Amino acid sequence: MSGHGFHVHGPHDHAVEHAAHGSDKFSGNIAVMTAILATVGAMFGYQGGATQNDAALFKNNAAIDKTEAANRWNYYQAKSNKQNLAELAMTLPGADAERYKADVARYKTEKDGIKKDAEKWEASSAEWNQKSDAAMHQHHQWALATTAEQIAISLAAITLLTHKKWLQYTAYGVAAAGIGLGAFAWLHVDPIGALALKLGMGAAGH
Template sequence: MDDDFDVRGLHEQLSEERGAKGEAFDQRIALFTAVLATLAAVTSFLGGHTQNEALLHKNEAVLIKAQASDAWGYYQAEDLKRHIAQMEVDLAPPGVDAARMATQRADIARYKARGAALKREATALDARSAAADSDSDEALRPHTKLALAVTAIQVAIALASITALTGRRWLLWVAGTAALVGALLAGMAWF
């Protein structure tokens, strides 16, 4: 009963029609597609790596910026205390206890010194945050080209698959061109 009815798939029919020459062509396409898939996987990994590195630097920039913001807040508090102490000295009526005025002047000097140190710290933290932000931008720079490269390589894989199914050899040239564009974009991402 099984001998009476034979259902063949389109791929089998096309392979038989093309014969050994077509089979060798299909093998070359399969090898070409495997190489492209490997190139796409590596390029995709590199693109993901650039995103992760950029995110790490951006998180560092945000963390340092928060520390700088805290330092600026402490600086403003110290400067406000210095200003209030200075006003007490400047507005003190004649005959105020000299010891109290000496204490106020000592507080003014202490607030001024602490404020200067906090200002230096806040400024340094702002600079570190800006540097980390710049590192983030630099790490992300190749990502767009890598994403476009993966897209071009995926197009090449699709075109190679269509070539294998249809036997249209000219499509392989288009696939090769797309693969070349993808490889060039991947190379350009680092330069």
């Protein structure tokens, strides 16, 4: 403990520190690998946070547009009520039927415009919701990729202590899987979803 408090090292910090005090090539290679994986993992983590923020922003926009659509529909309903009253007034004895007939026609025209606006806002809200869902799904992909890199770094740290080749290859494999997941997230590709859809279509065909 120092005068400034505790300092907690991550697995890659231990790996690099261990290699710095060692002279064998094996430790040096693992240290370089962990440093690279730490950088890649940080990039994946940043992308994951960015897509999560995008998802929240898109969901907020969807809520705003949904509220606007609800306001338009309320306005539409108010016009409908006025139209109904005008139609009722036309049937009353002594009423100016032509005047109320003109009011009914005006309310119908106004309602058409209000309806179009409401449907436009509803469509916009649905579009924002779709964007939010897509961004959140991409966030989950980035999170998986980041987790894989963290696991690979931890395996590399254990490899430094044990000098087991199979652990080294396992770390390489997990790291490669994480990079693959990151590539899928970057390209907006969902291999699991595509496979599930393909299997579902195949089952439906039978």
